[in-house]
Amino acid sequence: MSLIEIKNLHVNxxxxxxxxxxxxxxxxxxxxxxxxxxxxxxxxxxQVIAGNTAFEVTEGxxxxxxxxxxxxxxxxxxxxxxxxxxxxxxxxxxxxxxIFLKAAVNAVRAARGxxxxxxxxxxxxxxxxxxxxxxxxxxxxxxxxxxxxxGEKKRNEVFQLALLEPRFAVLxxxxxxxxxxxxxxxxxxxxxxxxxxxxxxxxxxYQRLLNYIVPDFVHVLVDGRIVESGDKSLALHLEDKGYAxxxxxxxxxxxxx
Amino acid sequence: MGDTKELETARTLEAIASxxxxxxxxxxxxxxxxxxxxxxxxxxxxxxxxxxxxxxxEWRLKAYRHWLTMTEPTWAFIHYPPIDxxxxxxxxxxxxKGDGPKSLEEVDPQLLETYAKLGIPLxxxxxxxxxxxxxxxxxxxxxxxxxxTLAKEGIVFCSFSEAVKTHPELVRKYLGSVVPYSDNYFATxxxxxxxxxxxxxxxxxxxxxxxxxxxxxxxxxxxxxxERTLIVADEGATVSYLEGCTAPMRDENQLHAAxxxxxxxxxxxxxxxxxxxxxxxxxxxxxxxxxxxxKRGKCAGHHSHISWTQVETGSAIxxxxxxxxxxGDHSVGEFYSVAMVNHFQQADTGTKMIHIGxxxxxxxxxxxxxxxxxxxxxxxxxxxxxxxxxxxxxxQCDSLLIGDKCGAHTFPYIEVKNPTAHxxxxxxxxKVGEDQLFYLNQRGIDDENALSMIVNGFCKQVxxxxxxxxxxxxxxxxxxxxxxSVG
Ligand SMILES: Nc1ncnc2c1ncn2[C@@H]1O[C@H](COP(=O)(O)OP(=O)(O)OP(=O)(O)O)[C@@H](O)[C@H]1O
Ligand SMILES: [Mg+2]
Numbered sequence: 001m002s003l004i005e006i007k008n009l010h011v012n013x014x015x016x017x018x019x020x021x022x023x024x025x026x027x028x029x030x031x032x033x034x035x036x037x038x039x040x041x042x043x044x045x046x047q048v049i050a051g052n053t054a055f056e057v058t059e060g061x062x063x064x065x066x067x068x069x070x071x072x073x074x075x076x077x078x079x080x081x082x083x084x085x086x087x088x089x090x091x092x093x094x095x096x097x098x099i100f101l102k103a104a105v106n107a108v109r110a111a112r113g114x115x116x117x118x119x120x121x122x123x124x125x126x127x128x129x130x131x132x133x134x135x136x137x138x139x140x141x142x143x144x145x146x147x148x149x150x151g152e153k154k155r156n157e158v159f160q161l162a163l164l165e166p167r168f169a170v171l172x173x174x175x176x177x178x179x180x181x182x183x184x185x186x187x188x189x190x191x192x193x194x195x196x197x198x199x200x201x202x203x204x205x206y207q208r209l210l211n212y213i214v215p216d217f218v219h220v221l222v223d224g225r226i227v228e229s230g231d232k233s234l235a236l237h238l239e240d241k242g243y244a245x246x247x248x249x250x251x252x253x254x255x256x257x
Numbered sequence: 258m259g260d261t262k263e264l265e266t267a268r269t270l271e272a273i274a275s276x277x278x279x280x281x282x283x284x285x286x287x288x289x290x291x292x293x294x295x296x297x298x299x300x301x302x303x304x305x306x307x308x309x310x311x312x313x314x315e316w317r318l319k320a321y322r323h324w325l326t327m328t329e330p331t332w333a334f335i336h337y338p339p340i341d342x343x344x345x346x347x348x349x350x351x352x353x354k355g356d357g358p359k360s361l362e363e364v365d366p367q368l369l370e371t372y373a374k375l376g377i378p379l380x381x382x383x384x385x386x387x388x389x390x391x392x393x394x395x396x397x398x399x400x401x402x403x404x405x406t407l408a409k410e411g412i413v414f415c416s417f418s419e420a421v422k423t424h425p426e427l428v429r430k431y432l433g434s435v436v437p438y439s440d441n442y443f444a445t446x447x448x449x450x451x452x453x454x455x456x457x458x459x460x461x462x463x464x465x466x467x468x469x470x471x472x473x474x475x476x477x478x479x480x481x482x483x484e485r486t487l488i489v490a491d492e493g494a495t496v497s498y499l500e501g502c503t504a505p506m507r508d509e510n511q512l513h514a515a516x517x518x519x520x521x522x523x524x525x526x527x528x529x530x531x532x533x534x535x536x537x538x539x540x541x542x543x544x545x546x547x548x549x550x551x552k553r554g555k556c557a558g559h560h561s562h563i564s565w566t567q568v569e570t571g572s573a574i575x576x577x578x579x580x581x582x583x584x585g586d587h588s589v590g591e592f593y594s595v596a597m598v599n600h601f602q603q604a605d606t607g608t609k610m611i612h613i614g615x616x617x618x619x620x621x622x623x624x625x626x627x628x629x630x631x632x633x634x635x636x637x638x639x640x641x642x643x644x645x646x647x648x649x650x651x652x653q654c655d656s657l658l659i660g661d662k663c664g665a666h667t668f669p670y671i672e673v674k675n676p677t678a679h680x681x682x683x684x685x686x687x688k689v690g691e692d693q694l695f696y697l698n699q700r701g702i703d704d705e706n707a708l709s710m711i712v713n714g715f716c717k718q719v720x721x722x723x724x725x726x727x728x729x730x731x732x733x734x735x736x737x738x739x740x741x742s743v744g
Contacts, residue, residue: 073704074695074699075701078699083699092696092710093714094713095713096714100702100710103706103710104702107703160700
């Protein structure tokens with residue numbers, strides 16, 4: 001059975017249709033990458049999988065191990081093992097990163113029938129996982145993402161990925177905003193998380209990332225649909241040619257109406 | 258490391274997020290009350306019941322006569338039907354068996370149980386380490402713990418009525434010295450009918466070895482609570498004082514009109530913390546306490562320091578402005594406040610900082626949280642008088658809105674009569690964002706915990722000022738008050 005399966009997904013936001021019948025299946029152990037022009041609906045897909053209610057699913061389904069996620073709230077999905085690294089991580093003034101992370105870890109543990117970590121055990125876990133992304137420990141004491149640089153925010157996302165050990169993770173442009181070294185470190189962190197029962201969906205604009213996180217499949221998302229799928233060489237092709245092929249054959253949304 | 262403590266606090270918060278107003282029970286205890294209504298006779302009766310000296314009765318009567326000439330204030334941003342002062346019971350006390358308790362062992366077990374249920378053990382063996390408690394039940398003080406320990410240092414900590422008997426000279430000297438009997442409608446009413454409260458005197462040079470605390474409980478129906486607290490810190494003395502309060506859930510509104518007076522002499526420090534959790538009324542706005550309170554501190558001596566910290570989550574209506582009169586040169590006044598309103602609660606609260614002495618400074622940090630249809634107003638006055646050279650004030654006033662049916666209002670009044678004054682004022686209003694909630698949800702944290710986390714983060718600056726046990730308590734209270742404000 002697929003780990004995650006997206007069937008004929010149609011999504012609206014504020015009355016505008018963004019996803020127009022998207023199909024995708026990811027098996028355990030696989031890494032898929034999605035590339036596509038700005039505004040094509042990549043983040044929309046990520047947000048819908050994660051359960052952001054601002055988006056309206058008008059048709060289709062999202063299944064985790066054969067079970068529909070659509071009736072579940074975002075936190076229910078999260079504790080089932082769905083994780084999204086945000087393209088734009090949200091700042092939460094006053095809330096200590098550490099307190100937030102501990103609450104998150106314990107929420108997920110509770111759902112897995114594991115006992116709650118106390119402060120000491122949690123700190124030990126943090127020390128172990130933080131090395132994976134080489135994140136500055138000082139960031140733990142600060143408010144969640146507040147005043148973090150773009151790169152620090154992205155590292156904090158991957159750090160959370162490592163702490164929460166989800167079944168399925170969507171990384172939404174986790175590479176953008178990272179310097180070359182950070183890119184390598186973050187990619188190594190993700191690679192360390194690759195496992196035979198875990199799946200990834202990596203959204204990116206740059207083929208470069210895929211040199212580090214080598215995907216099993218690459219999909220091209222244009223105007224709310226997957227228009228082409230292939231192996232990692234497809235990314236190289238895109239880097240070379242851009243999206244011109246599909247944009248020409250696709251009717252322009254404006255003139256279509 | 259400090260992280261551990263912070264993390265534990267957050268954990269407690271998670272555990273209690275699903276509680277409701279759990280202090281709403283009524284203790285079935287026989288009470289001795291005077292009939293409803295107010296007259297000179299009632300005042301004479303109260304005074305006689307307490308065996309008061311003539312000067313105090315005269316003071317009460319003077320206040321009462323003055324009160325008759327006054328009208329209820331209407332300037333606050335609060336709305337309520339007229340109060341019928343003749344329907345209120347002005348005195349209610351749990352019936353004493355014999356002469357009344359001389360020690361804790363003699364206190365009615367049912368009362369001890371009530372306080373235990375409220376999480377306030379009066380039994381010294383089980384008491385919170387390092388906190389002495391005076392418990393006020395309806396109109397009277399029922400027990401004070403750790404008195405002997407305190408007496409060794411010369412500290413007087415007892416009920417107000419007792420202080421009138423044992424330390425009349427101190428009471429007479431300071432009663433009304435900060436809040437005169439003619440001060441305002443509710444304070445004047447209190448001066449006429451106040452029943453009990455706490456009295457505390459810290460002698461010269463003494464640092465009070467434990468937190469002092471008064472725990473107020475309104476139990477009887479239709480009863481007003483009019484307690485009066487007086488704290489005097491003599492030269493070089495230091496004291497930290499905590500006040501907590503709860504009331505049963507009742508459909509009618511009950512009036513609480515207290516007065517607190519603080520006096521700090523040269524180099525003395527008084528830190529006064531309040532966790533106000535009077536019954537707020539139900540989801541439809543029915544019932545709840547009218548909390549119309551006058552709190553004022555006088556920094557009488559040079560380098561004296563008075564700090565008010567309040568966490569206001571209860572009451573149907575809160576009308577309260579803990580203030581500082583900065584008389585002594587180099588004296589310092591502080592006000593740290595969290596006021597939370599949900600459902601139909603209304604709060605009009607803030608402070609007054611009156612700078613009279615030279616080099617006086619004041620800090621105001623106000624955090625207002627509005628949810629449901631709650632209305633929250635910050636009203637603050639900073640006054641720099643001509644003689645207050647180099648006075649400083651810093652004011653920070655933040656509002657957090659949850660949902661779009663609530664309101665936040667700020668009414669700052671600034672009056673500067675000395676050109677050397679240095680004033681800073683910051684104000685922000687923010688909304689709990691859907692994106693913030695979603696971010697926390699995406700990490701497995703449910704709405705209720707996510708909201709508590711955001712709100713507690715918002716209040717951190719104030720909670721930091723509270724003694725540790727109270728900080729945990731405050732965190733809990735906020736999560737309870739927030740209930741039903743998401744989704
Ligand atoms: N909250 C919103 N309100 C209105 N329109 C929205 C909202 N969120 C997204 N959209 C629109 O939906 C479309 C798809 O946006 P989405 O963020 O999914 O694109 P994307 O493929 O992730 O783009 P990028 O590569 O720039 O990140 C865009 O036209 C965008 O403006
Ligand atoms: Mg995007």
